[in-house]
Amino acid sequence: MTQFLSLLINGLSLGAIYALIALGFAVIFKSSEVVSFMHGSLLLFGAFTIARLNASMSFWLAALLGITATAVLGLLVERVLINRLRGAQVISLAILTIGVDILLVTELTRRIGSDIPNIKHPWAGNVVRLGEVGITANRLIAIGVAAVLIAIFFAVFKFSDWGVAMRAAAEDGETAALMGIRLGRVSALAWLVAGGLAAVAGLFLVGSPTPGVSPGVQGVALRAFPAAILGGLDSTGGALVGGLVIGLAESFAAGYQNQLLFLGRGFGDVVPYVVMILVLLVRPSGLFGTKELTRV
Secondary structure, three states, rough: OHHHHHHHHHHHHHHHHHHHHHHHHHHHHHHOOOOOOOOOHHHHHHHHHHHHHHOOOOOHHHHHHHHHHHHHHHHHHHHHHHHHHHHOHHHHHHHHHHHHHHHHHHHHHHHHHHOOOOOOOOOOOOEEEEOEEEEEEEHHHHHHHHHHHHHHHHHHHOOOOOOOHHHHHOHHHHHHHHOOOHHHHHHHHHHHHHHHHHHHHHHOOOOOOOOOOOOHHHHHHHHHHHHHHHHHHOOOOHHHHHHHHHHHHHHHHHHHHOOOOOHOOOOHHHHHHHHHHHHHHHHHOOOOOOOOOOOO
């Protein structure tokens, strides 16, 4: 029972981080219909920037500046590249984001080199005991921060002009534009938000129990992508559910790997994609995605 509770709590903490990343995927797709594959580089850029700044200033200031810089990077990519190609085929825009991701990851990997920069989290590697179950303070705080940020996002998404505009753009972009909604502004703010969320996820991802910032951090976005697909790529609520499902599935698969040896070693590394495929076989649009009807 103790092992189960430990895996449950760790799965929820990992799922909270995945949810932040998946929410970025969903926000971008909902606002501009672009499947962004550069989230891995945004994640790595955010973590690396915070680590470098933290070497010469306080953690809180470094975190604030690093998150802001990553959000601005997302905005620049949208303004300089995506906005100029508005109306291009979806596959072309997706390939463009892959190219940007490769360029950024290559440069960041060169700058990191053989070192593993660390972020000096105030809570360090402290462990919090919940009865007989232990969880690192970093992951526990990640759950709380993710919950607050997601709650704020949904409040803004539901009640603000930007949220209304995004929902209108997702429903029918052409009609929304004719009604006076500036699709470019909606898309720009979406990329800004997605960049900031990626940096926050990176901030907690490289904390305890992870040793520090390494190029492999960007691969986490690839495991969060199934969370966005599973929930429905155009569903912000689905991103939250998908992140938690994938986080729990990965945690339990890794924790009970001895009992799952018949599936092969390292099954926990591929379980996000297995869960995604199983869900898509039943619901091709994801758990909460919008079903498209085609008249023939």
